[in-house]
Amino acid sequence: MKRIPVVIAGCGGVGRQLLEHIVNCRALHSKQGLVLRVVGVCDSQSMLVANDIFTEELNDDVLARICLEKSRGTSLSELNDIGDCQVFDYKEATMQVIDIAGLLGRSTGLAVVDCTASSETLEVLKQVIDSGCCVVLANKKPLTSSMEDYQKLTSHIRRIRYESTVGAGLPIIASVTRVVASGDSVFRIVGSLSGTLGYVMSEVETGKPFSEVVQAAKRLGYTEPDPRDDLSGMDVARKALILARLIGWQINLDDITVESLYPEEMGPNSMSTEDFLGGGLSLVDKDIAERVRVASLKGNVLRYVCLIEDSRVQVGSQEISKASSIGRLRGSDNVVEIYSRCYKEYPLVIQGAGAGNDTTAAGVLADLIDLQDLFK
Amino acid sequence: MKRIPVVIAGCGGVGRQLLEHIVNCRALHSKQGLVLRVVGVCDSQSMLVANDIFTEELNDDVLARICLEKSRGTSLSELNDIGDCQVFDYKEATMQVIDIAGLLGRSTGLAVVDCTASSETLEVLKQVIDSGCCVVLANKKPLTSSMEDYQKLTSHIRRIRYESTVGAGLPIIASVTRVVASGDSVFRIVGSLSGTLGYVMSEVETGKPFSEVVQAAKRLGYTEPDPRDDLSGMDVARKALILARLIGWQINLDDITVESLYPEEMGPNSMSTEDFLGGGLSLVDKDIAERVRVASLKGNVLRYVCLIEDSRVQVGSQEISKASSIGRLRGSDNVVEIYSRCYKEYPLVIQGAGAGNDTTAAGVLADLIDLQDLFK
Secondary structure (H helix, E strand, C coil), rough: EEEEEEECCCCCCHHHHHHHEEEEEEEHHHCCCEEEEEEEEECCCCEEEECCCCCCCCCCHHHHHHHHHHHHCCCHEEEEEECCEEEHHHHHHHHHHHHHHHHCCCCCCEEEEEEECCCCHHHHHHHHHHEEECEEEEECHHHCCCCCHHCCCCCCCEECCCCCHHHCCCCHHHHHHHHHHHCCCCEEEEEEECHHHHHHHHCCCCCCHHHHHHHHHHHHCCCCCCCCCCHHHHHHHHHHHHHHHHCCCCCHHHHHECCCCCCCCHHHCCCHHHHHHHCCHHHHHHHHHHHHHHHHHHHEEEEEEEEEEEEEEEEEEEEEECCCCCCCCCCCEEEEEECCCCCCCCCCEEEECCHHHHHHHHHHHHHHHHHHHCCC | CEEEEEEECCHHHHHHHHHHHHHHHHHHHHCCEEEEEEEEEECCCEEEEECCCCCCCCCHHHHHHHHHHHHHHCCCHHHCCCCCCCEEHHHHHHHHHHHHHHHCCCCCEEEEEEEECCCCCCHHHHHHHHHHCEEEEEEEEEEEEEHHHHHHHCCCCHHHHHHCCCCCCCHHHHHHHHHHHCCEEEEEEECCCHHHHHHHHHHHCCCHHHHHHHHHHCCCCCCCCCCCHHHHHHHHHHHHHHHHHCCCCCCHHCCCEECCCCCHHHHHHHHCCCHHHCHHHHHHHHHHHHHHHHHHCCCCCEEEEEECCEEEEEEEEEEEECCCCCCCCCCEEEEEEEEEEECCCCCEEEEEECHHHHHHHCCCCHHHCCCHHCCC
């Protein structure tokens, strides 16, 4: 039986779901001769660590308790009674992860999973890679920092996986990695990589005002608490950057042209979320409706896409043929079209649910399992 | 630099293209610290082996010469002047592969690539796996033999890859493997997995007689020399069996319901290819045209698909909604829809070129590269 030690940072939606998946897959993984040993779990305030990381782990009762408490909004720091593990505060947690990586990197190996949305994990992750350990990311921030940081993180390309940073669990990163590894050069990627914006753009097409659609999306839980985090396009830009770097481009977030779906003067610094949704947003309705109408006259639809081509990455609303995969997209599905030597005239298309904790955590788990050959 | 020894069986279209890809990717792979060392190449009559498999390989000049000669239809057995390698005849070749696997399995590891279309490689491949070596398949036959053979071949699941057996280089096997590994149970797969039949079915939809379309497909090089090899559905049945076994079903080729697109009395035992194409086939035109018409009245199209669901695998022509991924398919693209817990209402869809030596060989090469962590 191969025992893979894992540390999980972040136990909000995705991290908690990952813990549940790990417990639920015990029998399946055991059949393949694998055990995922969770030796540490962090949230934003503290960290639980097994008493002896070489021989012990947080057992399934402890993991179930963590899931339950986190679903109630409890902080890990309050779980002093949980037994068989140590609790560290935020400042100590960073050193703990580095120490565990140092110790296990020399013996069995370790996988550190970043399910946070923080830009502060980067430094720790670089040290984890330096220690000879593995990193799995659902967090886009570490990969979308400077090119220098990116190169450091990916310096041992087999030891880092990040499927769930783009299109949740959809096998986009794995597929592009395969295409690139076979020497099939990718010259164009077009994608609709935001479930939220996919939903919004396909709804406005039916004649509904943009502001109403955004409000409905917020009610349905499709948007961030402040929908401007989606409408700014920055989340899509990060995904596009990850894809562009994956196909070998040396570019930065600053190099990407990003169209925001609201004017700058309605930004978070000038207006509350309530004012934005209650009044500001409706000022954009007319413009969007007009663009939808113009597109429709040409047999096109308006979609919020990323376009990676000719050394440029663009993120914004574009007129797309109704007949294309992206034009036909409905609901909150994601789709990506990859054009390469082998997929020149007709692209390689990958489509499916691109959001949700279940599928995002499933992507992280598949990454973890795929790292198994690197463990002793 | 990690040096991965490779033996390639079959140097017709796919095998030859693989050799070219390997040579063309030298710089790319070297950047990742990898060298693919081709220590042996077989065709149906003989085998070339490097003089010392531990330290030498067939160099790029030799590989280029092999590609050139095979493209001219020359047998490897005629390449006695090629230098720096030994030539073995067919009977010796089998023992050679087993010997090489035995020797390298204990040291660096070895990957044996099966690019043949033969059912005779199975026994050797089982011994290769037994020796602790890896197997990469473009050949469907070894995986579609008895369940016992399948279990033997996949007994060390990380050491066998077979992306190019289904949908050429399309990342279908890799994607389903990821879904399964994350505990996301697949309950339904629908696919259009024959470029030839995809082309035929979408052409008859435009009103052309079935027999004319098949003849055109043959002229375009889309079919096997005897188009009945495609029209029988057995090739699709093998692909469906590989997918069904991948999601954990213990079934055999016999268990699959396969609809042939020509009546049994027009089979290869009763009729020559010429008689079949020249006369027999047109007797089917009316029936197919009628089925296309009936489907169309309901807003459907007729497609030749595989359906894996409810413990049954069916392969044949079915009415499919025009609006679905499969219904919209044009040309010789393949598409597969995967339904699982995470992709329940809307499936995970993978679409693209599902035939061609370039993409098939690219899939094999991506498999080889993905095995790298198993090599010392």
